[in-house]
Amino acid sequence: MADEKKDNETTSERKVGVYICYCGGNISDHVDVEKVCENAKKIPGVAIARTDMFMCSDPGQELIIEDLRSGAVDRVVVASCAPDLHEMTFRSAITRADSNPYIYEHANIREQVSWVHHGDAATDKATRLVGAATAKAKQLKPLDPIRVEAKQHATVIGGGIAGLRAAKDLATRGFKVALIEKSPFLGGRAAQLDRVAPTGEKVSDLIAEIAQEVLNEADITVYTCSRVTYFEGYVGDFKLRFERQPAESAEDQDKIKEMSESGKGFGEFIPFVGVCPAEIPESSEEFTIETGVIVLATGFKPYVPRQGEYGYGENEEVVTLPELIRIMAENQKNGDLLEVNGKKIKSVAMIHCVGSRQIPGVHEEDETGYLNEYCSRTCCGSTLHAGNLIRETYPGTRVFDFY
Numbered sequence: 001m002a003d004e005k006k007d008n009e010t011t012s013e014r015k016v017g018v019y020i021c022y023c024g025g026n027i028s029d030h031v032d033v034e035k036v037c038e039n040a041k042k043i044p045g046v047a048i049a050r051t052d053m054f055m056c057s058d059p060g061q062e063l064i065i066e067d068l069r070s071g072a073v074d075r076v077v078v079a080s081c082a083p084d085l086h087e088m089t090f091r092s093a094i095t096r097a098d099s100n101p102y103i104y105e106h107a108n109i110r111e112q113v114s115w116v117h118h119g120d121a122a123t124d125k126a127t128r129l130v131g132a133a134t135a136k137a138k139q140l141k142p143l144d145p146i147r148v149e150a151k152q153h154a155t156v157i158g159g160g161i162a163g164l165r166a167a168k169d170l171a172t173r174g175f176k177v178a179l180i181e182k183s184p185f186l187g188g189r190a191a192q193l194d195r196v197a198p199t200g201e202k203v204s205d206l207i208a209e210i211a212q213e214v215l216n217e218a219d220i221t222v223y224t225c226s227r228v229t230y231f232e233g234y235v236g237d238f239k240l241r242f243e244r245q246p247a248e249s250a251e252d253q254d255k256i257k258e259m260s261e262s263g264k265g266f267g268e269f270i271p272f273v274g275v276c277p278a279e280i281p282e283s284s285e286e287f288t289i290e291t292g293v294i295v296l297a298t299g300f301k302p303y304v305p306r307q308g309e310y311g312y313g314e315n316e317e318v319v320t321l322p323e324l325i326r327i328m329a330e331n332q333k334n335g336d337l338l339e340v341n342g343k344k345i346k347s348v349a350m351i352h353c354v355g356s357r358q359i360p361g362v363h364e365e366d367e368t369g370y371l372n373e374y375c376s377r378t379c380c381g382s383t384l385h386a387g388n389l390i391r392e393t394y395p396g397t398r399v400f401d402f403y
Helices: 002-012 033-041 058-070 083-096 110-114 119-137 161-172 188-192 203-216 250-261 321-330 379-393
Strands: 016-021 046-052 075-080 104-108 153-157 176-180 220-223 226-234 237-244 285-291 293-296 338-340 343-345 347-351 398-402
Touching: 016 033, 016 058, 016 119, 033 046, 033 119, 046 058, 058 075, 058 083, 075 083, 075 119, 083 104, 104 110, 104 119, 110 119, 153 161, 153 285, 161 176, 161 188, 161 203, 161 220, 161 293, 188 203, 188 321, 203 220, 237 293, 321 379, 347 379, 379 398
Parallel strands: 016 046, 016 075, 075 104, 153 176, 153 293, 176 220, 347 398
Antiparallel strands: 226 237, 237 285, 338 343
16 A cells, blocks of 8 residues: 555656647647647646647757756657657657656547547547646656567468468568468468459459569478467567468368379469468367467458348349459450440449448448448559459450449
């Protein structure tokens, strides 16, 4: 109790400096910066509250340095843009003031406020974020960086294009790498695509190149048909257990059987390097790895419309974007019109945002009770790319976009 009382007394004696940035209008166009500053001055523990046009500038940093050196403040709050841009800028400024860089807390009032809110709502939210940052700053204690010896081994979970790239880059830097993929195949979701935007390169070519590099790399061990069952440890020293099992789905088993029994050679069935790169286990095998870092490259699950949503499942010409991409990849061009299920298509309607930006009370939840209220950020670009590809390949097919 005595130690807790001492900590509380120390916290109440903190002298917090709050520095609020105009960001050249990026913030001040929608947030009343001076009002936020006045509100900050009323917060217990705030010794100084200042504003500046650009806190990240040399003059802005000097405000912090001078206040720390004079003893006017012993904790720092900066309210400005996202911390990934200038967190280190302000920590460095605090260090130049001969203070500990960890006595600093950041409030993001640009991306989280001025870019998404306007008027009084923006000012009120900025005030609350500054208040929260100030409360946290009063609890901050000086820290000293420590160095931890890490095992020179990395584990990448996921054998898609991101996992392959991560494994290759880590091996290039001298790490031993274990690549764990749950399916029998490498390439992930990317392997189900045809071309990438904006270059138009064939995905199979990209995967073939990186997969070949991974499979040829002596420092990378690939484990397919594998699932992580347990892990423990801390930064630089993890123990990870995983199990290799026979291919789960009948579809995967049939593919593997077809490839292994083909008398015509693998080329007919394997479009690129990376399919079945490791021997498929006939029974379960358990492995334990000691590793220094774990990279999660676990991919995504595409949205599947419900039965009847925009006619999906009821009309065979209503397809998802991944399905359309596969149709175009497999289509043998015969004339100026796209063909779907043997039918010539004169026009295509691209309906955007299906499965994203869902509204409670309007859209149905999935089987887990979840709604996708966010924008996926990838759909529009992918849809427009597919539309352009249709226009270039099948000039007789018209494309309409619906938002």
